[in-house]
Amino acid sequence: MTRTSGTAVLRARGVVKSYGPTPALRGIDLDLAERELLAVTGPSGSGKSTLLHCLAGILRPDAGEITYADRALGGCSEAERSRLRRTEFGVLFQFGQLVPELTAAENAALPLLLSGSSRKEARTAALDWLGRLGVADVADVRPAQMSGGQQQLCAAARALVTGPRVLFADEPTGALDQLAGEKLLGHLVRAARDQGTSVVLVTHAPGVAAYADRELALYDGATDATGLGAGQRIGAPR
């Protein structure tokens, strides 16, 4: 029996997605348990970002079903899905996607402001997360004046500031040096453990996957032949 049975917070069944004639996902099943850290690995073009975007309700699959807390995302309106992303999910995109006109602190505060927090509350929480991630010094700087790594850390602060139930992170350490990358992963792991947040972590790097409880390997839009990738590679960081 796997640790994901019964208590899945997020569940995918038979998820298929193509971009025109290009198939990106060919029928993906997964269960994400409470507090679980699932690493999604696979070569470039294997469908990792597409899967993450489907799971987070950003992309609609062509077929299959994704349920969050027993609610089918396919049955939710655009507005309901965007509300879910604001209140229940944190999304850390592969390319940061900060709002260029806003400073780091304003970017990090945004999800709280959109959910009705006061400006003061939102700024305090944003500064707290920027500090924890080691980028408090760029709080009042706009993305164009930040390094790629600083932008990614700021995006991480924005994704964590609401204490999401599920955090979706796409290559969160890609633009960071090893030390900063490990620090960020440490925060992701701690956020997951302390706040009861489940994490879906997309990564190329085997060292990053080692932080996870379980690994789902994608090859050409499908999970590996056995579907066991999981479980086999559980372990402590090397």
Ligand SMILES: Nc1ncnc2c1ncn2[C@@H]1O[C@H](COP(=O)(O)OP(=O)(O)OP(=O)(O)O)[C@@H](O)[C@H]1O
């Ligand atoms: N917007 C798009 N339009 C057309 N094809 C796309 C689009 N996005 C992705 N694809 C294709 O879908 C497949 C899966 O892409 P995806 O971005 O999910 O891969 P990935 O595993 O995240 O890759 P990487 O590791 O390079 O980020 C690839 O063949 C890619 O070329």
Ligand SMILES: [Mg+2]
């Ligand atoms: Mg990708």
